[in-house]
Amino acid sequence: xxxxxxxxxxxxxxxxxxxxxxxxxxxxxxxxxxxxxxxxxxxxxxxxxxxxxxxxxxxxxxxxxxxxxxxxxxxxxxxxxxxxxxxxxxxxxxxxxxxxxxxxxxxxxxxxxxxxxxxx
Amino acid sequence: xxxxxxxxxxxxxxxxxxxxxxxxxxxxxxxxxxxxxxxxxxxxxxxxxxxxxxxxxxxxxxxxxxxxxxxxxxxxxxxxxxxxxxxxxxxxxxxxxxxxxxxxxxxxxxxx
Numbered sequence: 001x002x003x004x005x006x007x008x009x010x011x012x013x014x015x016x017x018x019x020x021x022x023x024x025x026x027x028x029x030x031x032x033x034x035x036x037x038x039x040x041x042x043x044x045x046x047x048x049x050x051x052x053x054x055x056x057x058x059x060x061x062x063x064x065x066x067x068x069x070x071x072x073x074x075x076x077x078x079x080x081x082x083x084x085x086x087x088x089x090x091x092x093x094x095x096x097x098x099x100x101x102x103x104x105x106x107x108x109x110x111x112x113x114x115x116x117x118x119x120x
Numbered sequence: 121x122x123x124x125x126x127x128x129x130x131x132x133x134x135x136x137x138x139x140x141x142x143x144x145x146x147x148x149x150x151x152x153x154x155x156x157x158x159x160x161x162x163x164x165x166x167x168x169x170x171x172x173x174x175x176x177x178x179x180x181x182x183x184x185x186x187x188x189x190x191x192x193x194x195x196x197x198x199x200x201x202x203x204x205x206x207x208x209x210x211x212x213x214x215x216x217x218x219x220x221x222x223x224x225x226x227x228x229x230x231x232x
Binding site: 004006034036041042043044045046049091093095107108109110111112113114116 | 150151153155160161162163164165168208212219220221222223224225227
């Protein structure tokens, strides 16, 4: 099956620093990638939708200047948490979807293993 | 809220028993998907059911969809300890990039 690699799996940083998280589709071209945030024992909250070569679409309430998303190629999207603060500590998960079909397997999202961010 | 609702929030059963989880959503959908998440990990896709389908099977999984009630259920038969995980339903909407909106999830614990 399709594989999505997310790196790093865990990061601890000081308040005020920026953290970059990478999401790579290893064996398919991902026209669309998604970034989610998950708090303990809660569901995934969609932060933004990222399309290769265009600006990301952010969900309501997500600060685009705080969470910078770059989707420079069909296999790589990055999320940068700028000037991180303790309230940004969370589990961040990316997913990738290939193709544009409205049905079938191409509608499935393949998820990375997640990045646990702890801001001290 | 982005989320649909799932019930129960937590379910504890013995190995061999069946586990049923329910999901409700709010708007019209293209399809509904169920995902599994082991603690602290990413999600794994289990099954997709289209809006014009009513039931679908995959191994020990059975999914139903009732679009009139805007609800779905996931049944895991003959559960195993390895089925212990959180299970999420996710709905895909028409248009745009078919982004998924996830339900609150059900935490399933299967005891040996």
